[in-house]
Amino acid sequence: MRTIDDFTRPLEYLSPLDDPLGMIVREWAETWVIPHRRRFDEDWKEHRLIEPAFKRLMGELGLQRVLFPEDLGGWGLGRSNYAGTSSYRLFEEVARADSGMAVAFGVVFWPLVMICMEPHVNRQLCEEFAPIFCSTTEPRFAANAMTEPQGGADIENMEIVKGSTIQTTAVLDGDEWVINGHKLWPTNSGGVCDLFGVVCTTNPGSEDPNDFAFIFVPADTPGVTQGPPYEKAGMAADKNGDIWFENVRVPKHYRAHGPGLDLLYFKEVITFGNLGSIAFVGGSMMNVYERLYQFVSEETYRGKPLKEHDAVAGALADIARDIEIIRIVGYQYARMVDRPDLYGPRWSEEMVAKGRAYKYWACDRAVEDVGRAMNIMSLYGADRDWDVEKHWRDLKIVQLWMGGKQLCQAEVARWFFDCRTL
Amino acid sequence: MGNSYSFPFLCEWATEMDLSLAENLREWAENEVMARRLELKEDYEGLLEPAIRKLFLEIGLQRLFWPEEYGGDGHNLPSAAVTATAALEQVARGDVGIAFLLSCLLALQSAVAMEGEVKEEICSALQEIITSKDDPALVSLVLPLYRDEPQATARAAKGGWTVEAASARPLACGASASFFGVLCALEGSEDGVGLLVLPGGTKGLKRGEAIKRTGLAVDRHAEVTLEKVKVSEGMCAARGPEACRAFLAWLYMGISASNVGALFASYEILREWGDNRVIKGRGNIFKENPLTASVMAEVAQDTALSRMLTWNLARMLSEPGVYGPAGAEDNYVTALMVAHHVSQAAERAINRSMEMMASAGYAKEWNLERYWRDVKTMQLCLGPYELAKMDVSRFFYHASGL
Numbered sequence: 001m002r003t004i005d006d007f008t009r010p011l012e013y014l015s016p017l018d019d020p021l022g023m024i025v026r027e028w029a030e031t032w033v034i035p036h037r038r039r040f041d042e043d044w045k046e047h048r049l050i051e052p053a054f055k056r057l058m059g060e061l062g063l064q065r066v067l068f069p070e071d072l073g074g075w076g077l078g079r080s081n082y083a084g085t086s087s088y089r090l091f092e093e094v095a096r097a098d099s100g101m102a103v104a105f106g107v108v109f110w111p112l113v114m115i116c117m118e119p120h121v122n123r124q125l126c127e128e129f130a131p132i133f134c135s136t137t138e139p140r141f142a143a144n145a146m147t148e149p150q151g152g153a154d155i156e157n158m159e160i161v162k163g164s165t166i167q168t169t170a171v172l173d174g175d176e177w178v179i180n181g182h183k184l185w186p187t188n189s190g191g192v193c194d195l196f197g198v199v200c201t202t203n204p205g206s207e208d209p210n211d212f213a214f215i216f217v218p219a220d221t222p223g224v225t226q227g228p229p230y231e232k233a234g235m236a237a238d239k240n241g242d243i244w245f246e247n248v249r250v251p252k253h254y255r256a257h258g259p260g261l262d263l264l265y266f267k268e269v270i271t272f273g274n275l276g277s278i279a280f281v282g283g284s285m286m287n288v289y290e291r292l293y294q295f296v297s298e299e300t301y302r303g304k305p306l307k308e309h310d311a312v313a314g315a316l317a318d319i320a321r322d323i324e325i326i327r328i329v330g331y332q333y334a335r336m337v338d339r340p341d342l343y344g345p346r347w348s349e350e351m352v353a354k355g356r357a358y359k360y361w362a363c364d365r366a367v368e369d370v371g372r373a374m375n376i377m378s379l380y381g382a383d384r385d386w387d388v389e390k391h392w393r394d395l396k397i398v399q400l401w402m403g404g405k406q407l408c409q410a411e412v413a414r415w416f417f418d419c420r421t422l
Numbered sequence: 423m424g425n426s427y428s429f430p431f432l433c434e435w436a437t438e439m440d441l442s443l444a445e446n447l448r449e450w451a452e453n454e455v456m457a458r459r460l461e462l463k464e465d466y467e468g469l470l471e472p473a474i475r476k477l478f479l480e481i482g483l484q485r486l487f488w489p490e491e492y493g494g495d496g497h498n499l500p501s502a503a504v505t506a507t508a509a510l511e512q513v514a515r516g517d518v519g520i521a522f523l524l525s526c527l528l529a530l531q532s533a534v535a536m537e538g539e540v541k542e543e544i545c546s547a548l549q550e551i552i553t554s555k556d557d558p559a560l561v562s563l564v565l566p567l568y569r570d571e572p573q574a575t576a577r578a579a580k581g582g583w584t585v586e587a588a589s590a591r592p593l594a595c596g597a598s599a600s601f602f603g604v605l606c607a608l609e610g611s612e613d614g615v616g617l618l619v620l621p622g623g624t625k626g627l628k629r630g631e632a633i634k635r636t637g638l639a640v641d642r643h644a645e646v647t648l649e650k651v652k653v654s655e656g657m658c659a660a661r662g663p664e665a666c667r668a669f670l671a672w673l674y675m676g677i678s679a680s681n682v683g684a685l686f687a688s689y690e691i692l693r694e695w696g697d698n699r700v701i702k703g704r705g706n707i708f709k710e711n712p713l714t715a716s717v718m719a720e721v722a723q724d725t726a727l728s729r730m731l732t733w734n735l736a737r738m739l740s741e742p743g744v745y746g747p748a749g750a751e752d753n754y755v756t757a758l759m760v761a762h763h764v765s766q767a768a769e770r771a772i773n774r775s776m777e778m779m780a781s782a783g784y785a786k787e788w789n790l791e792r793y794w795r796d797v798k799t800m801q802l803c804l805g806p807y808e809l810a811k812m813d814v815s816r817f818f819y820h821a822s823g824l
Contacts (some may be wrong), residue, residue, distance in 0.1 A: 082605070140749045147781070165700075184583065184781075197784060198772045229788040230785050230786075230787065231463070231787070232784050232785055232786060232790035232791070233784050233785075233786070235784075240781070297618070299568075300567040300570070301571060306568070309808075311808040311809065311811060312806065312808050314808070315808050366775060374802060375802065375806055375807050375808075376806050376808065377802070378591075378802060378805050378806055379567060379593070379802050380567075380591070382637065382799045383633060383634070384633070384635060385633070385634075389635065389636040393636065393697075393795070394637070396773075396794075398783060399777065400776060400777060400783060401780065404778075405777050406714055406777070406778075409713065421805045
């Protein structure tokens, strides 16, 4: 019998953590998530069922520490040459159980990429923030506060708007930044965040890269208000909400790197966002395969298993093909992330554009394929008990976030066709 | 300024009564559902149950197509297909689930209450349910999950049938139906298949546990088991392939019209977004950007063409003198194709509308996502597309082995 492990992995460049971490997370998923996930939708606000699974994964197993240097209690992944491939497998395994949990878990590292990754480790900030994540067995969450009212994720369209639409301001007052603004939708907001990375401007309306600022703000800083979580179509494990920053004061050195460099390395955040998105999609698709395999083997039509009907088999083949390709593409991008010596800096326009291409392709395929899987399952496709519909609802937002498909298209066309005005 | 009226349909096919009804139902949708859903979301007791009671009982849609001699309003001619389409579009604009339940009811009524073909025993048995002032008439249809394999079997017994089905999955309302329409394999009968009507309290009919599913929140979904259920001969609403196909063609028309209503609602939500959202910095309105405008065009195109197809199907069913009986194989295949095409168009268009609205399209606050879940759930009631295509190929290519 085939299993998800028969989908191809690039054996010659797997990280040394791929198998051990993959198995640890799979066991966690089977114990802490899969038996309970059908009740997660009703748990979107309280997280009574979801929280213990996070605690086990992030706090007790310690996976929230992986990016920090070893001497600060971390696992040193940020200084390794396999952060991409390791995180791809991690996110894939978590997403197989619940992509909302994978997103919440993955986004813990998103702002930390700015300060924990070689070659731009900010040692001072690592030392300051490592205890939040490394000195506890409780789950701790970080969030990137980027999206704003009116323009949404338009601020990520850096090549065109160049930060000019950012309305959250950071003003230097002595040795402190004073931050004011309103952000929407960050994963791990909605009341759970411990540390924000906040995208700000030091000069509203400016297109000067030096005026783009990425500033860390502990969530308990006076003036920070997190609104309640939004109610969504799915992704109950990922809380999103409004955040208001009202005269929030943080030390001057909480700015990640300073003028010019903040914007430069922020593009690496986008690269990791694309990589994570592919892994979330791929992991979910793995479980869709598992559930669909069971369904089409058990259900019969004209005296044979559904999968033995030629027309159905054609559709099943398309779904398996796409899962196979998504995994290969995802691992390849992870490898490109791990080897900047071969493929260029992770923050380069090329890496961002290629990541956008892979991400929106994978998302498009996944949304269509999971919809087809539901269709093959007839009325059962909409059942909570078959899990596929949950993946269908959950995955949709992966396609929508980070500026959605159209921003992906713009960046891909811009890079591959040298477009100047998109 | 565009609204859902902008999407063309051949208005010459609709009567003044059809258009007036549609206008009234538009108001029902806005007052009873859309004005309250931001606060109540998909709350059954607070929003959906009062809305369906108003629609089915006070406005009286459950009586509209019922014969006058059995207490209905007597609009029980084939032309009711057009009336139903005009009505269902507006109902689904408010709530797809309610439109779907109405589609199921109208399809069954088409089989039992059509003038000249009234099934007297069934109409007598259902009269109290359909003319009730207190409870909406909810029908649960148990149809094949996979193309031509009924979930239930009926064996000829003295003056009737004994029906069996183990954990059958109805389209909707397994837990709450007032009566059931069960498409059965008729054992030992040359007719092969038949649609039997069972009142909700029939002995041997057991309802399963409530089932959670993706959308259609108004539906109280559950499996149904039929253990040696006795049904009299007169409770057969449709007997033989052609009669059953006619019933299904009406159901497919209803599902298509409900999808069109969902497309209207999605279009309106997207239009509001496109009018106000900024892209690429200050002053650039979303709808004026060529990249997003091209996607919005496809959404409008899917909506317009789905409406045209659905109205054409309704016209064909309303004019058997011109197009032949509803259950003729060509009409059935047309209905099947239109239903799948429109259903896929609705899924695609709402998917793309969500892409346009990014995370807002995913938030319950903007309401778009509920149409996305509802049309997908309703699509699954058509059964697997891969198997439906066999009927299309069988007809168009004379592939008799399929």
